[in-house]
Amino acid sequence: MSNSVIDVAPHGRFGIEGQAVRPRRWGEQVIGVALFGCALVSILTTVGIVIVLVAEAAQFFREVSIWEFLTGTEWSPKLENKFGILPLLCGTLLVMAGAAVIALPIGLLSAIYLSEYASSSVREVVKPVLEVLAGIPSVVFGYLAIVTISPLVRTIFPSAGVFNAASASIVVGFMVLPMVVSLSEDILRAVPRSLREAAYALGATKLDVTVKVVVPAAISGIVAAFLLALSRAIGETMAVALAAGNRPTLTINPLDEVQTMTAYIVQVSQGDTPAGTLEYRTIFAVGLALFVTTMFLNVLAQWFVARVREKYE
Amino acid sequence: MSQTAFETTAYSRRRARMSQAFSVLCLAATSLGVLVLILLIWEILWQGLPWLNARLLTSFPSMYPEKAGIAAALVSSLWLITLTALFSVPIGVGAAVYLEEYAQASRWRSLVQLNIANLAGVPSIVYGILGLGLFVRALALQRSILAGSLTLTLVVLPIVILAAQESLRAVPNSIRQASFALGATRWQTVWHQVLPAATPGIMTGVILAISRAMGEAAPLVAMGAAATFITFIPLSPIDEFSALPVQIYDWASRPQPEYHHVAAAAIVVLLTVLILLNATAVYVRYRYGKRIRW
Numbered sequence: 054m055s056n057s058v059i060d061v062a063p064h065g066r067f068g069i070e071g072q073a074v075r076p077r078r079w080g081e082q083v084i085g086v087a088l089f090g091c092a093l094v095s096i097l098t099t100v101g102i103v104i105v106l107v108a109e110a111a112q113f114f115r116e117v118s119i120w121e122f123l124t125g126t127e128w129s130p131k132l133e134n135k136f137g138i139l140p141l142l143c144g145t146l147l148v149m150a151g152a153a154v155i156a157l158p159i160g161l162l163s164a165i166y167l168s169e170y171a172s173s174s175v176r177e178v179v180k181p182v183l184e185v186l187a188g189i190p191s192v193v194f195g196y197l198a199i200v201t202i203s204p205l206v207r208t209i210f211p212s213a214g215v216f217n218a219a220s221a222s223i224v225v226g227f228m229v230l231p232m233v234v235s236l237s238e239d240i241l242r243a244v245p246r247s248l249r250e251a252a253y254a255l256g257a258t259k260l261d262v263t264v265k266v267v268v269p270a271a272i273s274g275i276v277a278a279f280l281l282a283l284s285r286a287i288g289e290t291m292a293v294a295l296a297a298g299n300r301p302t303l304t305i306n307p308l309d310e311v312q313t314m315t316a317y318i319v320q321v322s323q324g325d326t327p328a329g330t331l332e333y334r335t336i337f338a339v340g341l342a343l344f345v346t347t348m349f350l351n352v353l354a355q356w357f358v359a360r361v362r363e364k365y366e
Numbered sequence: 367m368s369q370t371a372f373e374t375t376a377y378s379r380r381r382a383r384m385s386q387a388f389s390v391l392c393l394a395a396t397s398l399g400v401l402v403l404i405l406l407i408w409e410i411l412w413q414g415l416p417w418l419n420a421r422l423l424t425s426f427p428s429m430y431p432e433k434a435g436i437a438a439a440l441v442s443s444l445w446l447i448t449l450t451a452l453f454s455v456p457i458g459v460g461a462a463v464y465l466e467e468y469a470q471a472s473r474w475r476s477l478v479q480l481n482i483a484n485l486a487g488v489p490s491i492v493y494g495i496l497g498l499g500l501f502v503r504a505l506a507l508q509r510s511i512l513a514g515s516l517t518l519t520l521v522v523l524p525i526v527i528l529a530a531q532e533s534l535r536a537v538p539n540s541i542r543q544a545s546f547a548l549g550a551t552r553w554q555t556v557w558h559q560v561l562p563a564a565t566p567g568i569m570t571g572v573i574l575a576i577s578r579a580m581g582e583a584a585p586l587v588a589m590g591a592a593a594t595f596i597t598f599i600p601l602s603p604i605d606e607f608s609a610l611p612v613q614i615y616d617w618a619s620r621p622q623p624e625y626h627h628v629a630a631a632a633i634v635v636l637l638t639v640l641i642l643l644n645a646t647a648v649y650v651r652y653r654y655g656k657r658i659r660w
Contacts, residue, residue, distance in 0.1 A: 087460065088461070089464055089468070098485060098496075105499035106495065166393055170389050188640065191582075192612075196629055199618060259389065260385035263388070284487055291611070315584070323587065337495060337499070355484075
């Protein structure tokens with residue numbers, strides 16, 4: 054491939070499509086191959102993830118049936134040899150749902166404010182603030198969850214434990230908020246101005262224009278932003294490991310202590326579990342479940358993004 | 367007739383009021399994000415500042431919170447981000463140059479592009495599992511700084527690639543055409559014209575990626591690599607290591623409130639390093655961004 058790539062200018066970018074640019078030095082070819090190698094690293098990363106997860110998980114599923122893994126309602130690998138992932142999945146989805154309740158409405162309303170209402174000076178203040186919020190490490194949010202949020206939750210709901218899904222949900226909600234805002238805002242701003250002007254010309258108020266014209270026009274992109282945020286919330290680790298607890302529970306009560314898939318992986322990794330044991334392999338089985346879930350949401354999000362592109366580009 | 371006119375005005379007034387109320391709601395939602403950031407920073411400073419002193423910076427983890435410090439964790443983290451930058455910048459920028467300047471529009475290129483977008487969405491703990499299987503076990507790097515840096519490199523690579531691609535795309539084609547017209551080869555054009563013009567943007571992306579690597583604890587914990595009992599300064603890439611966020615996690619997860627104060631003080635240090643990194647990014651963007659005019 055190196056010859057064709059280096060000799061011919063690609064896809065008309067240089068306006069000299071099809072014309073040969075002769076390599077003057079053999080080094081040119083070497084560089085082309087090296088750059089190709091760099092891009093290959095990203096493909097190999099994905100391949101590596103799949104191979105590592107599937108290889109070890111396959112060993113795990115030799116001893117535990119996939120059916121038991123997917124439908125078992127108890128997760129107690131160390132004490133009782135029970136390998137049902139449902140409690141971990143339930144904990145993950147509970148935290149995700151709580152985070153969604155916070156991040157999605159607040160995020161969308163903020164995006165609408167920034168895109169439709171805010172003056173450019175307000176935007177210049179708010180956007181960097183959100184960037185800073187997005188840049189704060191997960192473990193810092195986890196600290197905040199235990200030291201500040203959890204006592205607050207327990208004051209309001211005395212039945213809640215020190216570790217509860219609610220305080221994890223709250224911090225994860227604010228962690229993914231900047232992502233929802235910035236992705237949704239981009240997509241709202243991409244809605245052509247003519248659509249808004251047409252609605253105003255028909256006597257619509259700003260509320261009508263926003264809710265009945267702009268948001269529906271951008272809905273695919275907003276859904277994509279939401280899905281990416283949910284995927285982030287599912288993969289969120291340190292904050293959840295600190296705040297939600299370490300007891301796998303099949304519950305929908307946000308005040309209960311739960312364990313998410315990510316928190317379980319952290320728990321096992323911290324203990325000195327010898328390689329090759331069944332407990333060690335649970336990391337890979339749970340990791341595979343986590344990878345598949347987030348990948349599904351990401352691919353779905355990309356499908357929605359592709360729909361937006363078709364519409365306006 | 368007048369009746370209808372009156373109704374219309376009342377109706378339009380109500381609609382105007384609702385529109386007004388909605389804008390207030392949107393403003394309130396936006397303020398919430400800002401408020402949370404202020405609360406977070408205030409809470410950490412309030413808890414951590416009294417515990418922030420020279421002893422914290424020069425001591426090792428300890429059974430006694432008043433003697434515990436972050437010397438090993440901080441040095442390890444600096445090792446990690448330095449090596450991660452050394453690995454991820456050439457590979458990331460190389461991949462971006464390949465995709466933007468070399469590869470032809472093809473199924474292969476869209477596959478690589480789609481793959482990078484997907485990798486950006488993979489939870490960081492999954493990279494930790496990859497690091498455990500690949501670097502720690504298969505390549506037998508053990509629980510070393512090198513294994514940790516390679517894992518973090520994979521975590522931040524998509525960030526570097528995407529940022530570099532965006533900066534390369536922002537370089538006007540006229541620059542490339544002028545260079546080709548003067549007889550430069552593809553690589554001469556990239557190296558002497560396109561990359562220098564894209565450097566501020568690439569640097570910003572790189573610093574963003576380094577900040578991410580600095581704050582990541584999950585992949586290091588999943589590798590089983592970062593240990594919180596390290597009581598020496600790691601001096602080479604094959605030493606065992608700790609990491610600032612991992613140390614913070616360890617302290618925050620303990621029940622004693624004194625440890626929470628130490629954790630808060632360590633968070634102040636972590637955030638200070640992150641702020642310094644980001645200030646550098648802003649400076650680079652400002653300093654070098656000014657010189658380029660098209």
